[in-house]
Amino acid sequence: MTDERAGRASGGDVDPVTLEILRNHLESVAEEMGHVLITGAYSPNIKERQDCSTALFDADGRMVAQAEHIPVHLGAMPDAVDVVLDENPRPGDVFVVNDPFEGGTHLPDVTLVSTIAPEGDVLGFAVSRAHHADVGGSAPGSMPPGAREIYEEGLRLPAVRLVDGGDLNEGVLDVLLANVRTPDERRADLQAQRAANERAEERVGELLDDHGPLLLDAFDAVVDYSRDRMEAEIAELPDGEYDARDVLEGDGVTDEDIPVEATVTVDGSALDVDFAGAADQVAGNLNAPLSVAKSAVYFVVRAVTDPEIPPNHGCYEPVSVSAPEGSLLNPAPPAAVVGGNVETSQRVTDVTLAALADAIPDRVPAGSQGTMNNLIVGDRDGEFTYYETIAGGFGARPDKDGMDGVQVGMTNTLNTPVEALETEYPMRVETYALRPSSGGDGEYRGGLGLERAVTLQTDATVSLLTERRRTAPAGVDGGEDGATGENLVDGERVPSKASVDVSAGSTVRIRTPGGGGHGDPEDRSADAREADRRDGKVDE
Known part of the structure; x- marks a missing residue:
């Protein structure tokens, strides 16, 4: 000072x-x-x-x-x-x-x-x-x-x-x-x-x-x-140590699961999140700088406390975040990191929320889509580069359904409107719709994922950085898991992380995950199920 x-x-x-x-x-x-x-x-x-x-x-x-x-x-x-x-x-x-x-x-x-x-x-x-x-x-x-x-x-x-x-x-x-x-x-x-x-x-x-x-x-x-308001909010949380674990689906170099573990300790008006159980830094690009891990934790803490607290440095002072040097969440250069910001940050959000669910289950939703569904398309001549994160399902909440087709977790962007996309890029949108039955069933249903398909009108390179293609967003308290996502190029399934050179006329189709359900499906009301059918949220 x-x-x-x-x-x-x-x-x-x-x-x-x-x-x-x-x-x-x-x-x-x-x-x-x-x-x-x-x-x-x-x-x-x-x-x-x-x-x-x-x-x-x-x-x-x-x-x-x-x-x-x-x-x-x-x-x-x-x-x-x-x-x-x-x-x-x-x-x-x-x-x-x-x-x-x-x-x-x-x-x-x-x-x-x-x-x-x-x-x-x-x-x-x-x-x-x-x-x-x-x-x-x-x-x-x-x-x-x-x-x-x-x-x-x-x-x-x-x-x-x-x-x-x-x-x-x-x-x-x-x-x-x-x-x-x-x-x-x-x-x-x-x-x-x-x-x-x-x-x-x-x-x-x-x-x-x-x-x-x-x-x-x-x-x-x-x-x-x-700071004073955040300390008061944290002080209302039950003191204790809470753990959660999840995985990332390969790092773009191998398909092996990568563990992400969080231990959340609430002690009076202070909250600490320790990622000592995270994997060592990986060969691929899912490494996330510690600043990214901190961002995810700060977001979660604000989400489970009073979101009306003015967001500034004071909100973060009562919160500490640590990860071992050389780990997935605190890598050493020259580690590749581009996917850590967009995908690993989402998993950090998921495990931190899951840990806090043990302390405050009435404030934490079921698993949301847990990915940004990154789609990048461009040509080698530098004529255009298109980038999009595609929305998906928000997890069901303890007292209401999850939201359909929204950005969740660490992203808060809009979409690229169809008109703007087709005007700016040599691409045509074939499909842009909600995925019926992609939200997990439950007393409260998880939000629906999306399907977005684009046909390229020129030769291009398509890159995909996605998650939740084999590990579904989790339902809680008896709720069913949300649907996993899927990536297809000309009808053929491609991995969650892939780069593919395609010819003009190729179609890239992304199906994003749905949110997990909350509560026993048997407890879902007849009126809610009729609304699901009427609104096309479930397959007939």
Whole structure:
């Protein structure tokens, strides 16, 4: 902590009404950043799917406000800001970073960290993180299922100044654009991120004009407020040690199951999650940096406590996360990691929720689809790269059915609308529908998975990073498991992790998992079963 901040009150001088006003102002700035980024982006992955996140940090690298965007982005952002702090950031600087071993998540998630210095001194940071549809590597889309080293996954950027004191570093930008397949798209998306961060500095400057030093006190106050509320929520959980175990279905190099184990310890107002039982880091790309594991845990803790607690650094202070160095959840370079961010994070979410279900069964749903169903399509000439995560079934809850066809766990994106997909890419959507009977039966039925099929109108490379193709989302308390997913190319089943070169006219069909059921199916009401038949949720 700087001497200046140490000398200020820790938020105690901000009255509750002013605190609430300023908290909402700060969250509004983060949301406006996201709006600027989404409306200014060029790629469908950002402007349509909204695969991006924005947040505000104080001068010490504490998150003080975030937009409600992508959990796996937001929980890992503080590590990226910590890395930037080591680079002596100055007014007018914008750092770019995507290195998973230096504050990133996986290489396609490119983060811009800009200093906020409306009056000349750095008082905070604006941060935007967006999934870029290609950052180089051995396969279009930069998510090669068989990668064994991070070098195969694309351009790796430590925290480096993209803008130095207000001046664009053309050399850094040239290196970046020379290593990607769609440089014009990447340039435009980076410009949108810069615009989002600049909007944050503008808005924070206006708040500083209106409130003066009280704004900086509010940074402390919102963090203190969230920490106090989170500690109170954790204190209401039963003390104890709770365990759960699940598996990942191979790492893209082998098909052997990979164990993921969590031990959750609740002790008063503190919660610890230990992944000592996780597998050693693997040869394939399902390794997940510790920042990704922390993101998943933070998401779960917020989900099972009061989700209305303002999301900032204070929420995370009572929560600790650990994993052995060199393990699946804390790998050493040059491990491949691109699938860890999207798939392993989902399994971390699943096991943490399953462990807490022993403590608070009335707050935890049955197993959800547990995968992002990553589909990446592109051509070797760099004409296009398409990336999509496909929704599936949400697990049944203790008192209601699961949701159909939604993004679950660590992703919170939209879909690519059919019209946008067919306009932007040489692809035609053949099928986009719910999968009847894919949700597990129970007193409350699991949500339905989806079926999405696209026909390619050009030769291309298709990459798939998926899970729950042989291990079903679990039902609980007598509920049945949800249906497993399935990947097909021209009617032939392909593995959960695969890269396939296909010819024009080929059809890729993805069937996503359904959610598990909750409670004995015999207890499902006749009215609910009639509604299932009427709404087409079950096969006749």
